[in-house]
Amino acid sequence: MSFTLELEDLKKYYALTGGILRRQVGAVKAVDGVSLTVKKGETFGLVGESGCGKTTLAKTTLRLVNPNSGNIFFDVPDEVRERIRTLQKERKGGFELRRLRGQWDLAVFKGRKLRDMRRKMQMVYQDPTRSLNPRMLVKDVLLEPLAVQGLARGSSALKRVSEMLQRVGLNDRHLYRYPHEFSGGQRQRIAIARALITTPKLVFLDEPTSSVDVSVRAQLLKLFQELRKDFDLTYLYISHDLSVVECIADRVAVMYLGKIVELARTTELYERPLHPYSIALFSAIPVPDPTLKRKRVVLTGEVPSPVNPPSGCRFHPRCDSAMQVCQTQEPKLLDVGNEHLVACHLFNK
């Protein structure tokens, strides 16, 4: 069965309150209108600097935080999706819209429906030291999702746990240990096992290799590739390590200040980045080859605050090729051919 994950104009604002009445005085626009599609079986890379909203996007999609607006469609029939779209566009059909969204749109799911959905989507967090409960045995860490989802109990559950542990390169000896007894790489393996034990279809990997060494990183990446084949998984791989994403992802989106600025197939994007920010980002990767001499684009200044992002194109204050229109009008993410989407006025003609 094929499925897709579709995000439509997803927004997450964190409110800033002030004054005695704690009224909202502003908002951190962490994710500000992101639309993307993840197809079954692919690895979708999401890159960007810290604070650009990568992790918030993942959390919002999983409904670990609630979005302010937007739709999340996971495995929804085309006609239903179209119907919801037209109803939303025409701003009518209040009852029907609510019914349809309650049934199909993950952005407004509640209760049991939400829990069922979460079984299909799991996440591996950045720092395994913090994402594993230090007071729980590895066994309990892995049994908990099974119990919560009601998938297995007793000895059959334990059997599943030990199978899963073996699959990620650990064994039964490790069942009755606490997370602190493991090395960083092993802890991340436990976190991966915990994510995969509910047999999800889509796994969010949020910088899973940022806290481990080069040699362990290679081991983990290999493991991801194996698991993807074995369990028929789809990955959404979030990272700021661009060379890793280049290796593992099929398609990559570049985020800047809560927005996707460019989206294309990996080879296409790495060979021919179009958006000025992507060009600067890719040229900043240190390449482990001392003979290579390249022209590099050094960005000046720093990423502006997402509380008060620049008007128009958010990159224009740091952009070399900024034009008049960039200051006033926000560019749309448009296809420039070859499934290469870019949000920049230079290409929107």
Add this chain to the structure above:
Amino acid sequence: MTERPLLRIQDLDLRFYTYEGVVEALDRVRLQIKDGETIGVVGETGCGKSVTGFSELNLIPPPGKIEGGKILLQKNDQWINLLRQRDAYLRTVRGKDISMIFQDPKSALNPVYTVRQQIAEAILHHRREELCLKLLEDSKNAVESLKRGNLSEHEKAKLTKSVLSKREKRMLGRMFKDPQGLIVRIASRIPVLNRFKRRFNREVTREVVRMLKDMRIPDPDRVAEMYPHELSGGMAQRVVIAMALSCNPKLLIADEPTTNLDVTVQLQILNLIKDLKKKYGMTIQYITHDMGVIAEMCDRVAVMYAGNVVELSEVLEMFKNPLHPYTKALLECIPRPGTELKSIEGFVPGLIDPPKGCRFHDRCPYAMEKCVREKPEFVSAKKDHQVLCHLYTGEIR
């Protein structure tokens, strides 16, 4: 770059006496740093690259003890063994001759002092005399130019400002000789008399702002009065670099200065360090785990594994022609698109009870019987290319 060595580490042994046992963190580490070069130290977590840097400043924290070896610093054409010096002497070396940039800029800065106060601390410690002399000199020059006359009102006013009174000169002279002297201390607390002190502080602030400007910090006057929490990561790292460079050290140890930063900021900082190296003419020991950064920054590389320096050579040679099996494996671990990912089997050994013989033998594809029994020697396999491996011990030196 000259061939003259600036610092020599000879057979350094470092152990940490913990409750779990004795951690053999460094084992006969040998390293020579040449004057004016950038030497990279690369390795995984816990391989001893940072503690090597700390030992050079003799800053190993308590459960750790340096058990043997020498760290020789070239100073005034003499070799000084830093491990045998008193603390008072080391304080004149730290910051002045050898300086360090620490890994996490946010925790390297003290949250309760402003940027200016923190940078000034190093300047006050090492450059007090220099600044006193500069103030006296300025005053002398100003008096002479005023005597010559022929100046505009504006210039006159400016020069008059830098003229010192007799009493101020005397106090500065005293401070120059003995900064902690009783009279200086008392005088700097009395409102009418402490003008010399204020003038001196103004000079220090000017110096701090000049340093910040060198770090390409926009609006340095304002940043100088900020507290560390008001700075972004890249900005904080620039402040830490300013602090390290404020006394113009000969050797700068940079301990993963860009690890916590984003790639675009990393590029800014790397370019900054490169330019500053040219400007100040220092030697840099660059500690990192990122091979890409090594390729970009360094002239020579030392690869470390489990407390040993396993290979030492020029950068080009290292990437083109790695000799030690660990270096080869490490270079293959770097993800390259289109090629299959490779990884090193097994785990980095614990250093409480490190493997006998060569410490890499249980993960090494070329391991021989000899590797399990005997520790290899650090030999020159080629010109300027040393390696710690039994595979190369038979060859001609």
